[in-house]
Amino acid sequence: MAESRDPVADLRRIAFLLERANEATYRVRAFRSAATAIANTPRDEVVERATAGTLAKLSGVGDVTARCVTESLAGEEPVYLRRITATAGTDLPAEAAALRAALRGDCHVHSDWSDGGSPIEEMALAAADLGHEYFVLTDHSPRLTVARGLTADRLRRQLDHVARLNEALPDGFRILTGIEVDILEDGRLDQEDELLARLDLVVGSVHSKLRDDSARMTRRMVTAIANPHLDVLGHMTGRKVAAAGAGDAAHSKVRTRPPSDFDLEKVLAACLEHGKAVEINSRPDRLDPPKRMLTVAVEAGCLFTIDTDAHAPGQLDWLDLGCERAALCGVPAERIVNTWPVEGLINWTASHA
């Protein structure tokens, strides 16, 4: 008989690949909850149930996931996994692959503390598996109530939690503290100064009044960029594009959104003057900034980050998409702050505030 595989690892791998393909959350959740259920059941019982055909009676396990477990235990790669592996991933062009290899971490990641779908530790373990040295945990700020933005108190609790998690994480990987703070209509940042000062890195993003006229939007962004706490300007245009690979009904309801109106030269000049980075957001439904703007930012001499804005573990692998665009627009690796050693990154953010 073939040696059995690890069914929990196979279920997690399927969830990861589905997330990377931007599949609907409910479909991914079936595999994540089955993985947890199997991990929490003694191996003997799992084997007995597989033989008796009663795996699906375990809470969290369904017919499809039960079949995967049975195949894993029999030493076969689950058919479901084989099918998605066959369709996943294309090779990156050489320049993009070189950028991807140079990235040490990700500066924009969400957890289930705000609108992400997974606990911080699950995101961290997936990032460590991808070879990251760190990610910056950047859950939302209070004003973004639809995304369960963190109040000052909840953020303080999150900082304590992250400190404890970091003790237990694998060597060579750490969670840096951060926030994706809303840039308010007057350009102020939506969190207490004392807290912003404590964080390793602050991404500032516009999430409201995206249709404001160019003069107001420019003033708003420039004010925020000048704020010493802000380090990275997140998804600068706020546009939404039709995401490739999102074939299901839930995603087809996502409306596209044109880029905001602002004076690009003034915004880039502010980034340059204050030494702030422009985010290259890799989300397939954002791909922000558009290539023409990215090219202007490269010529202006700006710093950059390449981030995933991941809301689930598999989305941490979207860095490829950002690297592809960065390579096309000629972004030099040394101007991407997440290619720097982590001490250099932290020194840079600390140099602003």
Ligand SMILES: [Zn+2]
């Ligand atoms: Zn955002």
Ligand SMILES: [Zn+2]
């Ligand atoms: Zn975000």
